[in-house]
Amino acid sequence: MNHPASTKDRILAAAESLFAQRGFEGASLRQLTAAAGVNLAAVNYHFGSKERLVEEVFRRRLDALNQRRLAALARVAGRDDTTLEQVLDAFIRPALELSHDDHGALFMRVLARAFAEHDDRLRQFLSENYGHVIRQFTAEFAHLLPHLSKAELYWRIDLVTGALTHAMSGFGMIQRKGDVSESAHREQTVAHLVRFAAAGLSAP
Incomplete structure (x- = not known):
């Protein structure tokens, strides 16, 4: 049985779509409320401000992504036979799986906007909430x-993170051929x- 999306989920979905299309500055709260079919009071009730709404759009995707990354890292880290490729796979695979999901592909455009707009407040939010993930991977790489x-x-x-972001965006020269499945x-x-990153990380 399909349950109707909650008001909060409708607002988040509309915000993600608008931020992908128009950027954070370009998407107004009026456009957002119209797209979500809610009034401004609902946005204020659930999020308090546009800045908090932006943060929640990121949190909705990145919490799950980084939980999967850390779980994958925990399976391979600290063993005598741990390889660089295994650690890189734990970092790269969950991100690419997200980017190939329909909702994830939209979020990739939001992420690209974040890089393009150089929002210091958002950068600080990402560092404070997800910096521990990169630190754990860095410790294993070290x-x-x-x-x-x-x-x-x-x-x-x-x-390596830049190369991963490029691969996630799907804008590169290598496009999926018609006879190749999405998963392949x-x-x-x-x-x-993984091979490219391992070579770059391990070079003298």
Whole structure:
């Protein structure tokens, strides 16, 4: 049995769609309430402000993503036979699985807007709420790559994250062929990106 979406969920869905289309500054609360079929009081009741609404749009996707990342990391980290490729797979695969989901693909456009608009408040929110995830992965990378200084390791992780963001956006040269399933294409992307990132991270 399908239950109707709650008012809060309708607002979040409408906000995600509008932010993807118009950016955070370009999407007005009037447009948002019209798209969600609610009044302004409902937005204020559930979120308090537009800034909090933006944060909740991110939290709705990133909480689940990073829980899956940390669970995958916990399965492979700290063992004598842990490989760099296994840790990278734990970081990369959940993100690419999200980006290939219909709702996730829309969120990728919201994420791209966040990068493009250089919103310091949003950057701080992401750092405070999800910085611990990258720190846990960085600790494992540091253990596996003892020849790298902390500064060099952070440079390389930043570049790997950029490559992952590019792959998630789906705007690259490599597009899925008609005779290749969505899941097979995702597996190809994961495999190529893990190999590429491992080579970049482990270089002298």
